[in-house]
Amino acid sequence: DQQVKQNSPSLSVQEGRISILNCDYTNSMFDYFLWYKKYPAEGPTFLISISSIKDKNEDGRFTVFLNKSAKHLSLHIVPSQPGDSAVYFCAATESGGGADGLTFGKGTHLIIQP
Amino acid sequence: DAGITQSPRYKITETGRQVTLMCHQTWSHSYMFWYRQDLGHGLRLIYYSAAADITDKGEVPDGYVVSRSKTENFPLTLESATRSQTSVYFCASRLAGGGGDTQYFGPGTRLTVL
Numbered sequence: 293d294q295q296v297k298q299n300s301p302s303l304s305v306q307e308g309r310i311s312i313l314n315c316d317y318t319n320s321m322f323d324y325f326l327w328y329k330k331y332p333a334e335g336p337t338f339l340i341s342i343s344s345i346k347d348k349n350e351d352g353r354f355t356v357f358l359n360k361s362a363k364h365l366s367l368h369i370v371p372s373q374p375g376d377s378a379v380y381f382c383a384a385t386e387s388g389g390g391a392d393g394l395t396f397g398k399g400t401h402l403i404i405q406p
Numbered sequence: 407d408a409g410i411t412q413s414p415r416y417k418i419t420e421t422g423r424q425v426t427l428m429c430h431q432t433w434s435h436s437y438m439f440w441y442r443q444d445l446g447h448g449l450r451l452i453y454y455s456a457a458a459d460i461t462d463k464g465e466v467p468d469g470y471v472v473s474r475s476k477t478e479n480f481p482l483t484l485e486s487a488t489r490s491q492t493s494v495y496f497c498a499s500r501l502a503g504g505g506g507d508t509q510y511f512g513p514g515t516r517l518t519v520l
Contacts, residue, residue, distance in 0.1 A: 298448075335512050381449065398446065
């Protein structure tokens with residue numbers, strides 16, 4: 293049973309517009325969420341994170357929103373740029389869980405069209 | 407600053423052979439992790455380590471062995487490789503304590519088992 297779900301395998305957005313990537317989770321123990329970006333033949337790169345005590349975190353063009361009651365988070369990229377074309381993974385963890393690793397979604401392939 | 411490195415980057419082996427994937431980090435992070443990435447599954451945790459000589463199983467540990475005699479190294483061994491272990495393997499590390507739960511990933515090793 294998947295605990296972190298990214299229901300859109302791919303998303304196509306025009307350059308300059310907003311990209312919205314969605315993620316749902318089922319485990320109520322998760323309290324720390326991260327987004328990673330991955331280019332082909334490279335490792336995932338950390339993008340932005342959010343703790344469950346917040347509902348929004350912003351870093352430049354990237355904003356993550358967390359809706360705890362709906363167990364839903366989203367990543368907004370504004371404005372979208374060609375270099376944003378990549379696979380985006382949503383990940384979650386229990387921050388007090390010691391050395392436990394991250395639970396990942398299957399990823400969303402974002403394509404920015406010129 | 408080398409960060410986190412993996413070797414080899416590509417490996418082809420045969421069923422039944424022993425294979426060791428290497429991971430080295432220069433940040434002195436306490437925690438290290440091994441994940442595998444397969445189509446349709448995102449990244450899944452194989453093993454993790456909280457410190458030298460402390461390791462524990464993740465979600466998919468069967469067929470793998472790890473060791474951690476030094477903080478900076480975390481090798482992953484496939485004792486008798488099977489075709490189902492064909493995958494891309496990522497090593498990651500994380501600071502203890504104040505670094506939160508952000509994990510930093512290596513570039514990956516693409517393993518093919520024939």
